[in-house]
Amino acid sequence: MANVILAAILSFLIPGLGQAYAGDMKKGIIFFIVFLIIIGLYMFVLNKYLPFNIIELIFGLYAAYDGYQMAKV
Numbered sequence: 001m002a003n004v005i006l007a008a009i010l011s012f013l014i015p016g017l018g019q020a021y022a023g024d025m026k027k028g029i030i031f032f033i034v035f036l037i038i039i040g041l042y043m044f045v046l047n048k049y050l051p052f053n054i055i056e057l058i059f060g061l062y063a064a065y066d067g068y069q070m071a072k073v
Contacts, residue, residue, distance in 0.1 A: 004071040011067030012060050018067025027070075031063050 011018025016032030019025075038056050 004068050007071035008064045008068035012064035015060055015063035018063065019070055022067060022070035022073075024070060031066075035059065035063070 007018040007022050009018070010021055011031070014032070015035040016028040016030070018028075019031055020028030035056075038059060042053060042056060
């Protein structure tokens with residue numbers, strides 16, 4: 001059984017890492033790819049618009065929650 005707090009922290013810092021830690025590598029890779037797309041859009045396309053930064057934060061919080069839920073099972 002994975003540590004739920006560690007899974008949540010890992011997923012918040014790098015979305016997908018907590019999911020991989022909890023045992024679902026496929027979901028972890030998908031979360032990480034979505035995270036890279038959000039970062040890429042923010043850095044290279046829309047670097048002056050705040051909503052993408054907020055989207056990044058919201059996605060990080062969701063990834064942390066999902067990592068927590070996955071490790072809890």
